[in-house]
Amino acid sequence: MSQHTQALTEFLANLHYEQLPEAVISRTEDLFLDWLGSALASQASHPIPLFERYAAKMGPASGPAGILVNGTSSSAYFAALVNGASSHLVEQDDLHNSSVLHPATVVFPAVLAAAQDLGKTGRELIVAAVAGYEAGIRIGEFLGRSHYRIFHTTATVGTLAAAVGVGKLMGFNQEQFTDVLGSAGTQAAGLWEFLRDAADSKQLHTAKAAADGLLAAYLTAEGLSGAKNILEGEQGMAAGMSSDANPACLSDRLGSRWALTETSFKFHASCRHTHPAADALLELMQREQLRAQDIASVTTRVHQGAIDVLGRVRVPQTVHQAKFSMGTVLGLIAVYGKAGLPEFHQHSLTDPRIADFCSRVCMVLDEEVDGAYPQRWLGRVEVTTVQGRTLRGRIDEPKGDPGNTLSRAELEDKFRRLLAFSGARNDAQATGLIGRVWQLRHLDDLGVLTRLPASVENAS
């Protein structure tokens, strides 16, 4: 095992609540609420009911862990599976920039399910989530950009992040953390190929990452050993799935840099790669007082990753594909001034102005933007107006990024909108959940977070 993996597992084994700065604890609560809303927003949306039926068929009739979208319960494995599928569907969950990892959708389903199963408290959940975020983000940075070109980092690295979080709940020592990384890393999978067909694999990826990570931790607790050097070894993850891995990332400023606080909240309901351009266009249109019909064409200057992920979609056929269409996102921004879930579901495929605008948007690779990525996600757009003017819009920190983050009031508003969108919980229930999450560090019974809406209502 290298010094970097060793430093990481030592940090994980020794991590404790008292060591966490207040900003880390409260940001974890912020991220948890944001995650909860993202999961509940997917209720009844394809393909979530498929995962619910699968869990009902293969799992026990009930259990210690809650399934958010339907308020039922199961074993921890199936709760992690269904909640993992749920929380990435509406594309509103958080993202860590430099690792290109969506940590919440893989870490929280696993640690919440395990915490409920093991009777842990909110405080223990917070430490576990921090462990998952800190490890996952550093492993994502370690595997680098070459990994992300083919592999869906949230799926692959997510398996390890989830495993680490559950391992922390179980009080793993350093050796067990080494083992659990081995058993999680050798299960790590997830390819971008599905994007071309708008297939349902993204939900499968997050479901499996959360559930497989949990499985790795439970088997490690039982005594299953894993490869000691799964990250850096000659036949390990970097050897097989990266060409630019940087081991130093694994131990980067452990205990002083809290990578969790660098995580961005999503403001628009689209792929994060569209956000810098969306914000830049919004800035430009507001500054120049432009309307959609004033714009003849838009050139977005982007990083290579945006082209890799978004370049596939020319004319979106589904709402999910629309969220991965740069032109559609910019069309919604131009026509409606926002790109939230209602805009996607009501207008993205049916409003002819959106399709028209979409056809007038192109992406080009920009050296400055690409050089800054993935540490910084710069927004650069060039607009040609119908009058022939050329205008430029730019933002250096998209809305939701750490330096431009969402306040608790904005997070509450987003949460209520997400729940209203799906109808998974009514407004009183939303209020009850918000109150509980802001008290997460004091919660003893984590069951109140997932129990049937009726119980939640009665309790609120």
Added chain:
Amino acid sequence: MSQHTQALTEFLANLHYEQLPEAVISRTEDLFLDWLGSALASQASHPIPLFERYAAKMGPASGPAGILVNGTSSSAYFAALVNGASSHLVEQDDLHNSSVLHPATVVFPAVLAAAQDLGKTGRELIVAAVAGYEAGIRIGEFLGRSHYRIFHTTATVGTLAAAVGVGKLMGFNQEQFTDVLGSAGTQAAGLWEFLRDAADSKQLHTAKAAADGLLAAYLTAEGLSGAKNILEGEQGMAAGMSSDANPACLSDRLGSRWALTETSFKFHASCRHTHPAADALLELMQREQLRAQDIASVTTRVHQGAIDVLGRVRVPQTVHQAKFSMGTVLGLIAVYGKAGLPEFHQHSLTDPRIADFCSRVCMVLDEEVDGAYPQRWLGRVEVTTVQGRTLRGRIDEPKGDPGNTLSRAELEDKFRRLLAFSGARNDAQATGLIGRVWQLRHLDDLGVLTRLPASVENAS
């Protein structure tokens, strides 16, 4: 989707029992018995009880699918998981040479569990297994040698083979086979890194391949879509996990070449990469009437894959590692004349003659052997005797290979020895199971293959 993937999925959708030559049907029964013995031989051996406990914790208390090692039942997912872990442990399950895939340990756990769950017959199980073998072998050949250097093909490709088998039981059409390959391929994982530490990942790999493949098929049946070109696409399996993929392998002589019949049975209880040398040494020692003490040193001339997989183990610390130690295997052959489970468990780590012999064995890369691999596994050894003679042993087809296969009597004998080794079933129960497997094509109730030993005994 390319023509090759298209041809494969079309073949799978149209495959039917009447089309199978008698040799394919009866060989499937042979392979099934061989698999059943391998699974039962692992009863009570670490880490199998860990998987049993995990299934008991996360799954239902009972279900339609049988868990072989303990005679209990669960849902199809957990039966596939535990049986998948079980059947690769003692290293006695089958291997297909040119794909370097162990098909039985991933295909049979999945199709047996699903067949029991869905109430299918032995005949339907046979067609499903053939589909899994034919697809898995071709996908393994497609991904090539570069894949196997880092990835455990039985884990990665095994996920797709299991998914295809279960899909066939479910009567998938071509579109569903395309989807299920997508959902299985994007879950495909398994790295060789664990070998260096003799970690327990091999069981995790086969467990997860069988169970994840089954999961992919059940979700596909529910309507989950997958990437249409997961094998050959720009961000698919070959793009991410191979540098010498050959798409033509995917459609190689579909319907005329039955790759299942090319599968080798394992005669020795060790890693298959040791078998050619073991047989060559046995041949030489018998021909020259040598005893172990006559031998000063052995040089085995091998293919690169043998060095990659076996080169890690210098002095084995566990029985499992001993099975991956060329020197230990040749030591058992030299001292005991065989390398079966009893020799490994009773002598491989404790007999000083074995450790001594082991230290006098080396592997060197041989151009002819490497060039023939993986289509043919040639055995070449050079022995220097204590008298200073240099002798050469060679075999071109190890015992158990298609041209040097095991007879039904030999398979029955191996089966009885495997069951006696673990004590999972007594001899009367073994006889009952053998009788049922030789009637597999006529069996209506597949429950008799896994039910509690007591019931098996009563029924026999």
